[in-house]
Amino acid sequence: MSIAIRKLDAAQPDFQAQLTAVLAFEAGEDEAIDQAAARILADVKARGDAAVLEYTNRFDRLSANSVTALEIGRQELQDALAQLSPERRSALQTAADRVRAYHERQKTECGSDGFSYTEADGTVLGQKVTPLDRVGIYVPGGKAAYPSSVLMNAIPAKVAGVQEIIMVVPTPDGIKNPLVLAAAAIAGVDRVFTIGGAQAVAALAYGTASIPQVDKIVGPGNAYVAAAKRRVFGTVGIDMIAGPSEILVICDGTTDPDWIAMDLFSQAEHDELAQSILLCPDADYIAAVEASINRQLPLMPRHEVIRTSLTDRGALIKVRDIEQACEIANHIAAEHLEISTENPQRWADRIRHAGAMFLGRFSSEALGDYCAGPNHVLPTSRTARFSSPLGVYDFQKRSSMINISEAGAQTLGKVAAELAYGEGLQAHARSAEYRLQNRLKDGSQ
Numbered sequence: 001m002s003i004a005i006r007k008l009d010a011a012q013p014d015f016q017a018q019l020t021a022v023l024a025f026e027a028g029e030d031e032a033i034d035q036a037a038a039r040i041l042a043d044v045k046a047r048g049d050a051a052v053l054e055y056t057n058r059f060d061r062l063s064a065n066s067v068t069a070l071e072i073g074r075q076e077l078q079d080a081l082a083q084l085s086p087e088r089r090s091a092l093q094t095a096a097d098r099v100r101a102y103h104e105r106q107k108t109e110c111g112s113d114g115f116s117y118t119e120a121d122g123t124v125l126g127q128k129v130t131p132l133d134r135v136g137i138y139v140p141g142g143k144a145a146y147p148s149s150v151l152m153n154a155i156p157a158k159v160a161g162v163q164e165i166i167m168v169v170p171t172p173d174g175i176k177n178p179l180v181l182a183a184a185a186i187a188g189v190d191r192v193f194t195i196g197g198a199q200a201v202a203a204l205a206y207g208t209a210s211i212p213q214v215d216k217i218v219g220p221g222n223a224y225v226a227a228a229k230r231r232v233f234g235t236v237g238i239d240m241i242a243g244p245s246e247i248l249v250i251c252d253g254t255t256d257p258d259w260i261a262m263d264l265f266s267q268a269e270h271d272e273l274a275q276s277i278l279l280c281p282d283a284d285y286i287a288a289v290e291a292s293i294n295r296q297l298p299l300m301p302r303h304e305v306i307r308t309s310l311t312d313r314g315a316l317i318k319v320r321d322i323e324q325a326c327e328i329a330n331h332i333a334a335e336h337l338e339i340s341t342e343n344p345q346r347w348a349d350r351i352r353h354a355g356a357m358f359l360g361r362f363s364s365e366a367l368g369d370y371c372a373g374p375n376h377v378l379p380t381s382r383t384a385r386f387s388s389p390l391g392v393y394d395f396q397k398r399s400s401m402i403n404i405s406e407a408g409a410q411t412l413g414k415v416a417a418e419l420a421y422g423e424g425l426q427a428h429a430r431s432a433e434y435r436l437q438n439r440l441k442d443g444s445q
Contacts, residue, residue: 002294005310007286008317010324022315023332025243025273025381030223037198037227044202049209055199060172062194067210072181072192080181092147092179095371096186099151102373103159107392114398122405123412129396131161134212136204136236137189138219139169139180141196146220147183148369152376152390153219154187160395165189166204166214170196196221201228205236218377218390239390243381244273244313247365248334248354250325252341253282255361261292263338266366268309269302275313277332279325286316326350333384336365355384409435 008018043051049067056062056070064070081089116126137153140146154165167184169177171194184192193211195203201221205228207213216237217229229238247267251260264276280286293310297303319325326347329337333353341347344359351357355378358365369376377390404412413432420428 003297003307003310005290005293006315007290008315010317010319010328019315019317019328019331022277022313023275023382025275025313030227033223034227034231037201037224038231040198040224041202041205041228041231044199044208045206048203048206049211052195052199052203052208052211055197056170056195059197059199060170060174060194062171062174067193067195067208070194071210072176072194074185077181077185077189077192080176080178081185083178084182088179089182091371092151092182092186095148096151096155096183098371098373099155099375100159103156103375103392106156107159114401116401119405119408121407121411123408124401124403124405126401128399128401130399131163132157132215132237132395132397133162134164134166134214135162135395136214136217137165137167138196138200138204138217138221138225139167140219140221141170141172141177141180145177145180147177147179148376149219150180150183150189151187154184154189156375156390156392157218157395158188160392162395164191164212166212167192168195168200168204170194170200196225198224198228201225201232205232216395218394220377239377239394240379240383240387242377244275245270246275246335246380247277247338248329248332248336249276249278249338249340250322250329250347251278251280251285251338252322253280253285254342255340257285257288257292258296259361259364260289260340261296263340263364263366264289264293264310264314265296265300265306266364266369267336268306268314269300270305270309272305272308273313274309276310277315277317277334279317279319279328281319281321281325283318286318290316322347323350329354333379333382335378335380335384336368338363338365353382353385355379355389406435406437410437 008015040055052067057064114127114129116124118124135157139149157165167189169180201217203211204214204217214236218239220242226241230241245267249260249263267274268276278289297306300306322341329351330353335355337354338358339347340361348357348359356368356374358368368374375389375391379387413436416432417429
């Protein structure tokens, strides 16, 4: 049975309306989920460890007698690492090394120590960059386990200079994933608690007797985790509220269609709401990709998830040329953008909005998910128009540095006082005027 993936033509007069329908996704914050998360947050804030323990035992089917019993010690992390097969340990270490190398360079290029400059009158202005003290990392542990998420969230935090990383990961029925624990060991995670859901977000945001309060919470989770992160924002920082995974492929028709079909599968297999779209000017090539999709789909273990994703949210779009494909790509602002063409840099120069770009036919998005080096935590649902990948800068804060010289105060004091009087804020004006050398005793000039 062939898959009913939508085929659009950018030359059609109603194309924009059709594209809007394909892209339409309402996060649709479920009121019941939001209210449930709110109750859990309030309960953990009020009762601390007791509430965390109660919810963890209930939702993850555990029988722990204390939150301290839910903490995984560093030795267990190291043991998990030691027990990996040589091949898997080498792969995990290689991925971690590449992620660390990329983010170390990011830290250097961003100017990790800030800047300062001195004006002619001796006034010194600048900016100081300081790492966050403590960060919480949420790692999913229900339907699937993601050691790659551990690396992508923890390593940039360590590179930024974060003093302590607290990782939370649910372990339903007490089953721990050794690769997740090994990744935590390699990434330098300081403490790990086997809790999840809204109660984990609450514990990190408010702190309990056993779990310290963090300054920021990062990492993906289910709808309850997302709802909880929304509600604690302001008490702590958060990275983003992630939507379904996305891939947009621009192809000129010179890449093996089997490769492109599998690239579309690579995101569709995440879940039924994931989105995979192909833009190509060659109708025959689009037909070849569609044929490959139908041929390869039955061979995929998650074929039902892929089928639903491609049927409900996927599209094969014929465009006039690659230039038009770039225009459409800028409108879509996808999480992952593959430019599988000859001279891909030429087209990358035209892209303004994308979470991550994969240039050339050998740059499959899957490499970015695991081991290329750049972060795989990316903006979704068109938020790449105004947001960026997770990085070192997300674990740092900036403080303005202002050291006004006596000479500088004579000029700036008059400017500030004039503006303050204009705003009706006399104390502001007098504060500035008190520094003027020739002020009168009553503060006026």
